[in-house]
Amino acid sequence: MQRHPGTNPPAFTTRVLATKDDSLLLEETHCYPRGGGQPGDTGNIRLADGKSAALHEVLPGEMILHPVDEIEMFKTGQEVSCEIDIIRRNGHTMMHTAQHIFSALAEDLWGCETVGNQIGADQSRVDLLFEDKELFNPEELTETVNSVLSSNIPVNIHEWEREKILGHEKMRHTKFMHRIPTSITHLRVVEVEGVDLCPCAGTHVSNTSQIPRVRYLGKKNKGKGRLRVSYDFE
Numbered sequence: 001m002q003r004h005p006g007t008n009p010p011a012f013t014t015r016v017l018a019t020k021d022d023s024l025l026l027e028e029t030h031c032y033p034r035g036g037g038q039p040g041d042t043g044n045i046r047l048a049d050g051k052s053a054a055l056h057e058v059l060p061g062e063m064i065l066h067p068v069d070e071i072e073m074f075k076t077g078q079e080v081s082c083e084i085d086i087i088r089r090n091g092h093t094m095m096h097t098a099q100h101i102f103s104a105l106a107e108d109l110w111g112c113e114t115v116g117n118q119i120g121a122d123q124s125r126v127d128l129l130f131e132d133k134e135l136f137n138p139e140e141l142t143e144t145v146n147s148v149l150s151s152n153i154p155v156n157i158h159e160w161e162r163e164k165i166l167g168h169e170k171m172r173h174t175k176f177m178h179r180i181p182t183s184i185t186h187l188r189v190v191e192v193e194g195v196d197l198c199p200c201a202g203t204h205v206s207n208t209s210q211i212p213r214v215r216y217l218g219k220k221n222k223g224k225g226r227l228r229v230s231y232d233f234e
């Protein structure tokens with residue numbers, strides 16, 4: 001099983017390894033921790049006796065942090081079962097995969113680079129850096145994105161070596177790779193066949209047909225050459 005199954009992650013059982021402030025550290029986790037513009041999972045953590053606590057947004061760290069209400073309920077070594085809020089996760093997964101396509105097509109159309117993004121379950125935004133932002137045409141972008149979404153294009157996940165990633169002529173977004181410790185020799189690469197190829201640790205659908213049509217919401221000027229473009233689903 002993938003560590004972060006993109007949609008409908010099943011509940012999983014594990015043990016409490018330790019607590020840190022108001023967070024649980026778990027022996028194993030399938031929760032997505034906040035990162036790369038995508039919010040962390042939320043949900044519920046249940047003890048064997050049936051008592052449960054709300055799981056707040058899961059956060060990255062040396063070990064993944066699972067903040068809970070009533071941390072005093074939990075003890076090291078206890079078995080717990082974790083349920084991820086599926087509707088919220090599925091929203092993030094669809095929005096995030098749509099963002100790959102959105103960014104890739106904006107680059108293909110106008111040569112602009114994605115320099116930031118914030119994913120939400122209901123709406124998302126992408127910061128695009130243009131040579132000439134007068135080129136931006138929201139109808140053209142939305143139409144192109146929606147035609148990809150309705151074309152049943154497979155989304156594949158690969159684990160590739162750094163050299164292969166850096167040497168691939170179609171690879172996008174490799175600038176951040178120097179920040180990842182060199183002890184990590186393989187990185188996850190996400191491929192929307194024929195549309196996008198880039199290293200990414202977020203969660204993804206397995207086919208573009210799982211994503212609703214996107215709708216353009218608006219743009220904001222964010223300085224020279226920079227536009228913040230928002231979208232949601234129809």
Ligand SMILES: [Zn+2]
Pocket residue numbers: 096097100190200201202203204
């Ligand atoms: Zn991604």
